Amino acid sequence: MALMPKRVKHRKEQRGRVKGNATRGIQVSFGDWGLQVLEPGHIRGTTIEACRIAATQYVRGEGKLYIRIFPNKPVTARPLETRMGTGKGEPDHWVAVVRPGKILFELAGVSEEAARECFARVAYKLPLKVRLVGRTIKV
Amino acid sequence: MSADSKVSVKKRQKLGTAETRRLRLSGLVPGIVYGHQQEPQPVVVDETLIHPIVVSGHKVVDLDVEGVLEKAIIRDVQVDPFTRLIQHIDFMRVDPNERVTVDVAIELKGTAPGILSGGMLEHQLHSIKVDCLAYQIPDSIVVKVSDLQLGGVIHVNELEIPPGVHVQTQGELIVVHVVKVSTRELDLAAPGAAEPEVIGKKAGEAEADAAPAKKK
Numbered sequence: 001m002a003l004m005p006k007r008v009k010h011r012k013e014q015r016g017r018v019k020g021n022a023t024r025g026i027q028v029s030f031g032d033w034g035l036q037v038l039e040p041g042h043i044r045g046t047t048i049e050a051c052r053i054a055a056t057q058y059v060r061g062e063g064k065l066y067i068r069i070f071p072n073k074p075v076t077a078r079p080l081e082t083r084m085g086t087g088k089g090e091p092d093h094w095v096a097v098v099r100p101g102k103i104l105f106e107l108a109g110v111s112e113e114a115a116r117e118c119f120a121r122v123a124y125k126l127p128l129k130v131r132l133v134g135r136t137i138k139v
Numbered sequence: 140m141s142a143d144s145k146v147s148v149k150k151r152q153k154l155g156t157a158e159t160r161r162l163r164l165s166g167l168v169p170g171i172v173y174g175h176q177q178e179p180q181p182v183v184v185d186e187t188l189i190h191p192i193v194v195s196g197h198k199v200v201d202l203d204v205e206g207v208l209e210k211a212i213i214r215d216v217q218v219d220p221f222t223r224l225i226q227h228i229d230f231m232r233v234d235p236n237e238r239v240t241v242d243v244a245i246e247l248k249g250t251a252p253g254i255l256s257g258g259m260l261e262h263q264l265h266s267i268k269v270d271c272l273a274y275q276i277p278d279s280i281v282v283k284v285s286d287l288q289l290g291g292v293i294h295v296n297e298l299e300i301p302p303g304v305h306v307q308t309q310g311e312l313i314v315v316h317v318v319k320v321s322t323r324e325l326d327l328a329a330p331g332a333a334e335p336e337v338i339g340k341k342a343g344e345a346e347a348d349a350a351p352a353k354k355k
Contacts, residue, residue, distance in 0.1 A: 007336045026220040032262070036220070061320050064259060091334060101220040109259045133223070135265065136194065 002045035003071050004094040012076055012088055018042070022099040028135045030066045031106030033115035035122060038129040042095035043104070045071035051122045055105065058118040063110035068103050069096040104130065144192045147203045148172070148230075151181040159227075168225045172202065172211060174232035180204065182230070189228060196244055196278040202230055210235055212273060235274040240307060242266045243277055245298075245314060249285030253317030258289040264314045267295060271304040284315060292316040 018040035028034035048071060055065050077092035098104065105122060107115045116132055123130050151162075151169060159169045168186050173179040182204060192200065193216055202209045211230035219226050233239060244266050251260050267280065280298055287293065296310030 005335045007338050009338050011334070011337055022220075038221075061257070062259065064261065109261060 002049050002094065004045055005070075005072050008074070011074065011091055013074055015075070016097075018097055018099060020099060022101040025068055025103055026101045028103060028106055028133060030068075031064065031108035032135055033107045033110070033112065033119070034068075034103040034133045035105045035119045035130050036133045037098050037102050037104055037126075038100055038131060040099050041128045042073070042075070043069065043071070043098055043126065043128070045094045045096075047125060047127070048096065050125045051105065054121045054125055055107070055118050058121055059107065059110055059114065063114070063118075064108045066106040066108070068106060069098060071096045073097055098128070103133070144197050145201045145203060146184060146188060146192065148182040148184045148205075150205055151183045154181055163224075163226065168228055170228035170230060172204065172209070172230045172232060174211075175234075177232065184228065186225060190225060193225060193228075198241055198243075198276040198278075199233070199235075199273055200230070210273070212239060212241065212276070233273045235272070237273055238270060239273050239276070240268060240270045241276055243269050244279045246279040246281050247315060248281050248283050251284040251287035251291070251317050253287050253289040253291055256289050257319065258317040259320045260284065260287070260315065261318055262315050264295065264308075264312055267298075267306055267308040267314075269300075269304050270307050275301065275303050277301055277304065282314060287315070287317050289317050289319065 026036075048067060048069065052065065052067060059065065071094035073095050074091040075093050075095055076089040078089040104126075105119070107118060110118070112134070119130070119132050148170065162169050162183055166186050167183050168189055170182050170184055171179055172182055193213065198212050200211055200213060202211045210233055212233050213228065214231040215227075215229040216225055217227040218224070245262075245264060247260075247262060251258070254260055269277075271277075280300065282293060282298060284293070293314045293316070294310060295306060295308050295312045295314055298306070298314065300306055
């Protein structure tokens with residue numbers, strides 16, 4: 001079972017548009033290195049889980065991974081080969097809405113090289129452009 | 140102790156969003172000088188000049204505001220999350236013999252032997268709040284972790300603080316510790332409800348809503 005909320009107010013939501021940049025969750029707060037997203041979009045719960053597995057396999061026994069996003073938005077889908085009409089489809093999966101600047105994952109207790117390599121593996125799983133950022137600004 | 144750095148700034152006459160955007164595009168950083176019951180003075184400083192000072196952790200600077208020398212501490216720095224460039228800087232006028240409260244970074248030094256015995260070094264507190272004379276502000280507090288075994292902890296009250304500097308952060312907070320790496324992972328494969336519970340709806344109603352759409 002992929003990540004999803006335990007309780008929700010409504011089973012279905014409207015899709016909406018992802019506008020603007022992130023204003024919260026834009027600093028590396030828990031670890032030493034962060035993976036920052038550079039494009040707006042949706043990230044599925046299953047994708048977050050795939051990223052978590054890829055990262056923990058690499059840093060196993062060395063570092064600590066923090067996941068800073070959660071898929072709290074339901075996305076509906078219609079069954080295949082059905083005609084139009086009969087209302088909105090059924091909930092299919094859950095997504096996290098991300099805006100440019102959001103820190104998706106953080107790593108603690110690893111060197112910059114290890115964090116770079118680890119997040120490169122994570123980036124392959126993601127549908128959006130990302131980059132490595134540190135805690136402080138550099139010269 | 141902070142080595143004083145000289146920063147030449149110019150007074151800023153034109154204010155507002157558009158003007159500050161133009162300044163940033165031309166490689167300048169807008170800022171403000173305030174404190175000591177004088178009028179706040181909007182200023183502008185060269186990005187290439189201020190960036191290394193901010194990165195080095197220096198707090199006290201010698202401000203040269205168009206020929207007028209003043210001592211100031213860097214109170215706040217706003218950084219753009221995308222470009223990682225400084226967007227705005229706050230200088231607070233200060234007397235070298237005046238007590239100030241500032242955040243000082245904590246720097247870890249050495250390799251903890253606990254890591255070799257299967258532990259992980261967890262750096263929990265990255266800065267502490269200190270109260271000291273303006274000319275005594277340390278650039279960073281160095282913490283030696285070369286004696287830290289598995290399960291070892293360094294608290295705030297165990298830090299080596301320079302004389303004359305008083306820590307305001309709670310002493311029992313953990314700065315760094317070596318913990319055993321947890322192999323426990325999220326049990327996402329465990330069977331659970333396919334759909335979350337809907338707040339305010341009974342089980343029967345939720346099931347009726349969840350009935351699949353009829354195929355035409």
